[in-house]
Amino acid sequence: MNYCENCYHLTNQERCPYCHSAALREVHDDDYCFLITQSAIWCEAIKETLEQHHIVYECIQEMGSGLSLKVGPYLENYHFYVPYHQYAQAQELMKRFEDSQ
Structure with a gap:
């Protein structure tokens, strides 16, 4: 699961579908x-x-x-x-x- 540090959404995509940021990373528990x-x-x-x-x-x-x-x-x-x-x-x-x- 990818995590967007810009808008805090979770996604399975390579770009955030909400803010279109490409700066995604693997989500952490916290x-x-x-x-x-x-x-x-x-x-x-x-x-x-x-x-x-x-x-x-x-x-x-x-x-x-x-x-x-x-x-x-x-x-x-x-x-x-x-x-x-x-x-x-x-x-x-x-x-x-x-x-x-």
């Missing part, structure tokens, strides 16, 4: 990998789900706090990243989460 982008309305539920299953994560706002306050928090998206060694478990949780919506 690499944070992109999991999901979700709107503000679902952000806390996703955090809760990951925490209940003891999955470490990073949650990054797309716009940032200042712009989000200006345009409205419901237009904000959040990007979730998890360590590779927990990636498969987190993906399964997100699949179940999306199926329940």
Whole structure:
């Protein structure tokens, strides 16, 4: 599995299909990998789900706090990243989460 250090996506391709970077390397267990982008309305539920299953994560706002306050928090998206060694478990949780919506 290849890992893009630019956008944190996993791929089997030689170039990242998301940012088109050719600077890919083999993924390591402690690499944070992109999991999901979700709107503000679902952000806390996703955090809760990951925490209940003891999955470490990073949650990054797309716009940032200042712009989000200006345009409205419901237009904000959040990007979730998890360590590779927990990636498969987190993906399964997100699949179940999306199926329940």
